Amino acid sequence: MIHDTGAHHPLRLLAAAVVGRPVSISYLLDPAAAAWTDGDRIYLPGALPAGECARALLVQCALLAGGAMRVVGLRTLVGSIELRQRFLVLEVERCCGLIESRLPRSFLDALSIYATGASSESAEMSLQIAGQRKRLPAPPTWFGTVKPWRIMRQNLQGSQRKLNEQKLSQLESRISAIEDDAPDDDEDALKRNPFWKLFSSPLGKDGLFSRFMQEIFDMQSSPDKASADSGAEGSSEMVSGRAGRQMRDIANALRSSMQLTIPSALMAAEGGAHRYPEWDCEKQAYRTDWTCVEEVTAGAETPVFDVATLASGVDRPLQRTLARLCLGFRRHSGQRQGEDLVLDPLVRLAVDLRSGHSGDERIYSSSLRTRRDLGVLILLDTSSSTLESTGSDRVFDRQAQAAWRLCRSFDLLGDRVAMYGFHSWGRTLVRFQHLKTFDEPLGAAVPARMGKLSVAGYTRCGAAIRHASNLLNTHAGTPYKLMLLVSDGFPYDDQYEGQHASEDTRKALEEAAADGVACLCLSIGSDADRARLLQAYGNTHFLAVGDVTELASRLRGAVEKAVAAASRIRRVSESGRRVA
Amino acid sequence: MQVAFSADNAPADEAPYYLPSGNEVEVFTAAYRQHLPLMLKGPTGCGKTRFVEHMAARLGRSLITVACHEDITAADLVGRYLLQGGDTVWVDGPLTRAVRSGAICYLDEVVEARADTTVVIHPLADHRRELILERRAEQLTAHPYFMLVLSYNPGYQSVLKDLKQSTRQRMVGIELGYPPAEREHQILVREGGVSEAQATDLIKLAQAIRQLDASLLPEVCSTRTLVSTAHLIQAGLSPRVAATAAMLQPLCDDAVVQQGLREVVETYLPA
Incomplete structure (x- = not known):
């Protein structure tokens, strides 16, 4: 069903290079589908030949870079194919013009025949021109399409949740019931209908449409009296006539795009996107290539917390306690005593003494335990549950504080440090928000990125641990590796809860340990159920502290325990491998 | 000594x-x-x-x-x-x-x-x-x-x-930073001896690769590697082969990232 091109042409880097930030790509299973973007992710038909695929991708990348999908008033495009196409032609021209300097020449040549001469300066202006009578060229198929409904849904709360088949048929049946009740097709009556406002007012998070969609997501599997009495019924009473038909269009649109895409990483290995298996405790077997982890840029529009609250000074007690962790031997020349003589200073000393000087007596070399041999990856839980406040501040604030202090302390000591925020929406959407890689120096960019973290979604720990341990193994380059998971609670995600989640997390920890990565889950001032956390992480991998300042006294012991456990498990697994 | x-x-x-x-x-x-x-x-x-x-x-x-x-x-x-x-x-x-x-x-x-x-x-x-x-x-x-x-x-x-x-x-x-696009273009034409069009292609490619963030590439392609690419093109290699040899190979060793970058090169440069 899927053309080979997708499997052999990882396009994620190309997209990131053109847009200027990491972009996720999903392939559409329907071969006749057109490419489109929801302002966040790009959807590409899988069945295009390589060259054409790149061209379609570049168009969507330009639309993303130019912010075409962020326009207010996108709803006017709903229902009119012609308007959508006119808007698309105008926006492709405008957005490609913005990033012309980094678009390939051949692509710009192909684009030139669709010049509109309208010179639109913003997406709003394009919308306006699209509504006028000006003659515009028709877009070619590789321009893809615009899906206003999907974009509007994307901006809603809880929008990342999947609408399954069952819920969709419920929605459809409700809409058809509304239509039967309301044969009235009088336009004026429709305009007077409060429900109409839903289509004509800008959508806010508390908008009626938003609430309506929320109801759809939250519908019980079998509608009962309780759900019938809920707000969904209340709002649907207002739907009539044409509005009802429009709702059915939405349902169709949602149905047509549902479950028909696969993340690019599940098809081929790609830079910045990775696939991992998951442990199924019922079958006692791995589900191969089950989860998809993507690295993205932290880019929330409204800062989730005040970066100025991050401690700026040096945390001496914490630094002192971490200073003696995992040191390796390093040869030091220029010692007054040691095991070996070093020839160069020895000759120099001989020359000095002969020429009548006192000379430098540091002519030995010796092995001293001074080398920093630790690579640390700090994983900050950015799921929505951390926004709950206990006492004066939110759990997230405390976690961010702790992660920042740890990152700074390890970095000042000369350890290799990386830091990521993670969250997930189901198995195909596990996201690592990049804060600092191992190779980047710790600078002002890191707190700036922390301020832009998007805090939402759930916690699929297994996939996060697997990816973090992979990063440590490939990029840390140190003999000792430590993963610090700063999280508020137990693993939970879509179809990832209870025993399954705990067992998978435990399995992921075992795998990490077998690769020599020590893991420690830090819970900071969270009142999460301790027993359940212990069940998921086990005693050696878990440390709960009430407050950031407690870290200084308790972290070292816990880290040493975790590192020792990891090296023990590694030895066992290595000898097991040798026997096998 | x-x-x-x-x-x-x-x-x-x-x-x-x-x-x-x-x-x-x-x-x-x-x-x-x-x-x-x-x-x-x-x-x-x-x-x-x-x-x-x-x-x-x-x-x-x-x-x-x-x-x-x-x-x-x-x-x-x-x-x-x-x-x-x-x-x-x-x-x-x-x-x-x-x-x-x-x-x-x-x-x-x-x-x-x-x-x-x-x-x-x-x-x-x-x-x-x-x-x-x-x-x-x-x-x-x-x-x-x-x-x-x-x-x-x-x-x-x-x-x-x-x-x-x-x-x-x-x-x-x-x-000092990498020169702006039009200056780098002049440098490539003067120092690397490639044609205006070839220089434009190479500059666009470099501009795109420099957009990739540090989580994928610790360093980006430099003016020096661009000039080396131009020299290889001068020596008769095709732009794609030259860019792969002089720009991509020195950039990183990760096979997956290399594959993705090759895709970028193929989109920007003629065969």
């Missing part, structure tokens, strides 16, 4: 090609006239060394280059007594030669040297302009045309490898 690489270049008749992207030529000249030492910062391959060569030729001074490394000692810079037969003979180091003859002394990648080594330049780098030869109990006053230039790349060195504040504060700084 560890001897740092040092080359004494007599003033060239014609200055090596360098296209300024900002006011670096004016700042360099002013610092030279006012006897101030200079610090060049910038990513690898952005033209720091070429800039110094260009300026040395332009100002008519010879250039003494020292490539710094971890084991370089103060004696490697200043000079030492060497045994010759039964005698000990004093041999000037590159820094001392420059101080005596009034050359430009260029310490390349100076952070690689240990901090205690770089301290020998302190009396040279402030108002005193003196080099103290401890072994010979000699105090050299610098030639009026002597100039000290340091370079380093603030990107990849760790916190532990940083210039001491006391060293930094004695310097005048110039920050």
Whole structure:
């Protein structure tokens, strides 16, 4: 069903290079589908030949870079194919013009025949021109399409949740019931209908449409009296006539795009996107290539917390306690005593003494335990549950504080440090928000990125641990590796809860340990159920502290325990491998 | 015996090609006239060394280059007594030669040297302009045309490898980056000898790759690798093959990232 091109042409880097930030790509299973973007992710038909695929991708990348999908008033495009196409032609021209300097020449040549001469300066202006009578060229198929409904849904709360088949048929049946009740097709009556406002007012998070969609997501599997009495019924009473038909269009649109895409990483290995298996405790077997982890840029529009609250000074007690962790031997020349003589200073000393000087007596070399041999990856839980406040501040604030202090302390000591925020929406959407890689120096960019973290979604720990341990193994380059998971609670995600989640997390920890990565889950001032956390992480991998300042006294012991456990498990697994 | 690489270049008749992207030529000249030492910062391959060569030729001074490394000692810079037969003979180091003859002394990648080594330049780098030869109990006053230039790349060195504040504060700084697109285009045409169209393609490719963030690539492609690509194209390779060899291979070793980058190259360059 899927053309080979997708499997052999990882396009994620190309997209990131053109847009200027990491972009996720999903392939559409329907071969006749057109490419489109929801302002966040790009959807590409899988069945295009390589060259054409790149061209379609570049168009969507330009639309993303130019912010075409962020326009207010996108709803006017709903229902009119012609308007959508006119808007698309105008926006492709405008957005490609913005990033012309980094678009390939051949692509710009192909684009030139669709010049509109309208010179639109913003997406709003394009919308306006699209509504006028000006003659515009028709877009070619590789321009893809615009899906206003999907974009509007994307901006809603809880929008990342999947609408399954069952819920969709419920929605459809409700809409058809509304239509039967309301044969009235009088336009004026429709305009007077409060429900109409839903289509004509800008959508806010508390908008009626938003609430309506929320109801759809939250519908019980079998509608009962309780759900019938809920707000969904209340709002649907207002739907009539044409509005009802429009709702059915939405349902169709949602149905047509549902479950028909696969993340690019599940098809081929790609830079910045990775696939991992998951442990199924019922079958006692791995589900191969089950989860998809993507690295993205932290880019929330409204800062989730005040970066100025991050401690700026040096945390001496914490630094002192971490200073003696995992040191390796390093040869030091220029010692007054040691095991070996070093020839160069020895000759120099001989020359000095002969020429009548006192000379430098540091002519030995010796092995001293001074080398920093630790690579640390700090994983900050950015799921929505951390926004709950206990006492004066939110759990997230405390976690961010702790992660920042740890990152700074390890970095000042000369350890290799990386830091990521993670969250997930189901198995195909596990996201690592990049804060600092191992190779980047710790600078002002890191707190700036922390301020832009998007805090939402759930916690699929297994996939996060697997990816973090992979990063440590490939990029840390140190003999000792430590993963610090700063999280508020137990693993939970879509179809990832209870025993399954705990067992998978435990399995992921075992795998990490077998690769020599020590893991420690830090819970900071969270009142999460301790027993359940212990069940998921086990005693050696878990440390709960009430407050950031407690870290200084308790972290070292816990880290040493975790590192020792990891090296023990590694030895066992290595000898097991040798026997096998 | 560890001897740092040092080359004494007599003033060239014609200055090596360098296209300024900002006011670096004016700042360099002013610092030279006012006897101030200079610090060049910038990513690898952005033209720091070429800039110094260009300026040395332009100002008519010879250039003494020292490539710094971890084991370089103060004696490697200043000079030492060497045994010759039964005698000990004093041999000037590159820094001392420059101080005596009034050359430009260029310490390349100076952070690689240990901090205690770089301290020998302190009396040279402030108002005193003196080099103290401890072994010979000699105090050299610098030639009026002597100039000290340091370079380093603030990107990849760790916190532990940083210039001491006391060293930094004695310097005048110039920050160099990759030149803007149209300047880089000129450089490619002039230095790499490719056609205008080929240069445009290469610049667009570089502009795109430089958009990739640090989580995928620790360093991006430099002007130097662009020029190398242009040279390979000149030598008859196709643009794609040349870019893969000269730009992608040096960039990273990760096979998956390489595959993704190859896709970028194929989109931007003709076969």
